[in-house]
Amino acid sequence: MSGHVIAFCGGVGGAKLAAGLARVLPSEDLTIVVNTGDDFVHLGLHISPDIDTVVYTLAGLSDRERGWGLARETWNFMASLRQLGAEAWFQLGDQDLAMHVERTRRLAAGETLSEVTAALSAALGLQAAITPMSDDPVRTIVRTAAGDLAFQQYFVAEQCRPIAEGVRFAGAAEASPSPGLRAALGRSDLAAVIICPSNPYLSIDPILAVPGVRAALKAVDAPIVAVSPIVGGRALKGPAAKLMTELGVTPGVAAVAEHYAGVLDGLVIDRADADAAPVLRGMGLQALATDAVMVSDDDRARLAGEVLAFALSLEGGSRLHRRAS
Numbered sequence: 001m002s003g004h005v006i007a008f009c010g011g012v013g014g015a016k017l018a019a020g021l022a023r024v025l026p027s028e029d030l031t032i033v034v035n036t037g038d039d040f041v042h043l044g045l046h047i048s049p050d051i052d053t054v055v056y057t058l059a060g061l062s063d064r065e066r067g068w069g070l071a072r073e074t075w076n077f078m079a080s081l082r083q084l085g086a087e088a089w090f091q092l093g094d095q096d097l098a099m100h101v102e103r104t105r106r107l108a109a110g111e112t113l114s115e116v117t118a119a120l121s122a123a124l125g126l127q128a129a130i131t132p133m134s135d136d137p138v139r140t141i142v143r144t145a146a147g148d149l150a151f152q153q154y155f156v157a158e159q160c161r162p163i164a165e166g167v168r169f170a171g172a173a174e175a176s177p178s179p180g181l182r183a184a185l186g187r188s189d190l191a192a193v194i195i196c197p198s199n200p201y202l203s204i205d206p207i208l209a210v211p212g213v214r215a216a217l218k219a220v221d222a223p224i225v226a227v228s229p230i231v232g233g234r235a236l237k238g239p240a241a242k243l244m245t246e247l248g249v250t251p252g253v254a255a256v257a258e259h260y261a262g263v264l265d266g267l268v269i270d271r272a273d274a275d276a277a278p279v280l281r282g283m284g285l286q287a288l289a290t291d292a293v294m295v296s297d298d299d300r301a302r303l304a305g306e307v308l309a310f311a312l313s314l315e316g317g318s319r320l321h322r323r324a325s
């Protein structure tokens with residue numbers, strides 16, 4: 001294929017497809033835009049969990065079982081923290097710690113998060129352009145029956161147990177798209193935008209909340225295709241289905257399509273949901289049913305290839321619905 005591809009993604013689930021795209025596309029043809037709504041300062045360190053997950057996954061360094069952090073990690077730092085009676089609810093592995101320390105040092109020295117991410121991913125041998133959605137702080141807050149919770153408090157400390165009543169992105173209104181995102185959206189050779197199978201509410205919405213992003217997507221002439229993170233009414237990973245239920249939405253591919261109304265031209269769903277394809281077409285979307293669950297590296301590359309072929313097969317006419325809605 002020719003032209004540039006943008007991938008929007010969050011952490012674990014999205015990073016797998018981003019890794020597949022990085023395998024099938026030349027590095028200069030791909031910009032991976034990562035959610036930073038999960039970022040927070042912990043123990044004085046700037047943690048960017050989704051950027052770390054994408055970088056480690058693409059570098060082949062991630063722990064495949066957990067999905068986040070490094071493989072063959074050791075946890076002496078955490079054991080020592082506990083001994084000191086310090087906060088130990090968020091696990092920072094001994095090797096992983098270097099990433100957070102070096103990111104924090106560079107940010108304090110005046111580098112932007114985009115610059116830090118580019119430098120650290122290049123140091124790990126990555127050629128793909130990985131960019132935060134914004135260099136400005138945007139923080140995901142989950143409104144729950146127990147009050148407002150900062151994302152990691154909700155996700156890790158509370159294990160997503162509190163009933164969610166809403167999600168907001170503090171700072172989004174004042175944020176600007178990162179230079180990498182802005183440049184990619186403005187490319188005249190943009191061939192496709194792929195929304196990876198990340199949580200639509202917690203991982204992709206923060207990217208869409210950055211001022212200018214939705215309007216830019218509305219205007220692009222390239223196809224925009226998402227891969228559903230919901231298969232057979234269940235989330236592939238994480239709290240997406242629980243969250244949808246709590247927000248009054250029946251978890252399913254139709255709800256994913258509805259959520260992305262006005263943003264998408266097509267949705268890739270798992271074969272388990274093939275029956276829903278006519279419903280999606282009724283909503284003005286093109287649908288591809290395939291094996292959307294990625295286990296092996298080959299699954300990632302195969303799905304990436306299928307998603308790209310599907311996106312490029314969409315006729316210009318299928319974009320009229322998005323651009324008019």
Ligand code: FO1
Nearest residue numbers: 010011012038048049052068089090091156
């Ligand atoms: N997720 C957890 O469930 N527990 C943790 O202790 C934890 C630590 C952690 C440290 C560094 C990092 O880059 C990610 C980490 N994650 C942890 C993952 C992260 O909180 C979530 O997966 C994402 O924010 C959701 O996409």
